[in-house]
Amino acid sequence: MTAPYPRQRSNAWYLANWPYRLFMLRELSAVFLALYTVLLLLLVRKVHAGPAAFAGYVDTLQSPLLIAVHVVVMAFALLHSVTWFQAVPKGLPIRRGEEPVPPQLVIGANYVLLLAVTVIVVVVVRV
């Protein structure tokens, strides 16, 4: 009679290796981006409330704690962008005839697009 040893699961599976840890950080990045949208929405609200409220909010944002929050959010935003750009050719592979378009080209196109959008936003804000 056989009695197989049952399959095992670990609640700490994501600590097992670096790809798993990176996956968890990638997923966690969404939480930090959501946090940042809250800060942005508050900003919109303060703009609506008038120049005094806006100036007060800008003052608040300059507190060491909120600067630290921004640094952390920025790090996660970068991780988010890099990892998802990296994933694009997996979900949307492009082929020309039989030959696949190199994934690096697809990823590169995303960075170019990001740069273009950033430039447009900066120009619009300056005007």
Place this chain on the structure above:
Amino acid sequence: MTNIATAEQTVTLEIARYRPGVDQRPTLQRYDVPYREEWVVLDALNYLKDRVDGSLSYRWSCRMGICGSCGMMVNGAAKLTCAAFLRDYLPGPIRIEPLSNFPVERDLVIVLDDFMEKLTAIKPWIIRDEEQPIEQGEYRQTPAQLADFKQYSMCINCMLCYAACPVYQHEEQFLGPAVLALAQRYNHDSRDQGNADRYELIWSDEGIWDCTFVGECSAVCPKHVDPAGAIQQAKVESTLGWYRSFIAPFGRR
């Protein structure tokens, strides 16, 4: 001729042993094997079974990366042991365990019934509405049509991707990487007309939507099948199919 039994340099293997009905849980047993630069882990296991301990159980067949039988965890990573060279794990010890996320039958042998059932569930064969008469010749394909699925047809069912998949570890009902990649292999085959027979299962919660895109299935795949890519592409197709069913509820998906 070199006598391997008198070789000087040795490497230590820590091998998981489990005797059903006797052991409560697997234990590690240490063995010293002669070190050979050209030896893979499977060679060391064969040496042990032939000369040291005949009770050691493991699966293997072709020892050239085609049969997909010798998948095990080598130092915690899913590997074909016929392609894992001892020299890459020096100085050791090298830990050999059965593939993760499966029940253990004995020692390094896993129970693969779950995988087999899922494999047949997605109908991994060419389905035709109507067979073309033999007089009309073979079903022809352009190189571009072949390129659409060829990569997925390289799967050897070694199940390394299941051992690397944390989703499968936690959700046993998940169809898993290899099966979903094979579903793409047939759905994308221009000769196949069986998409309608497959999509309900593939597009279900147990199918592609259980996947959180960890991506390790593709990293461990010895045949570069890229199941993670296949699943993400199926997600795109499933989403488009959902929108199509919304616009034209009675149309073909």
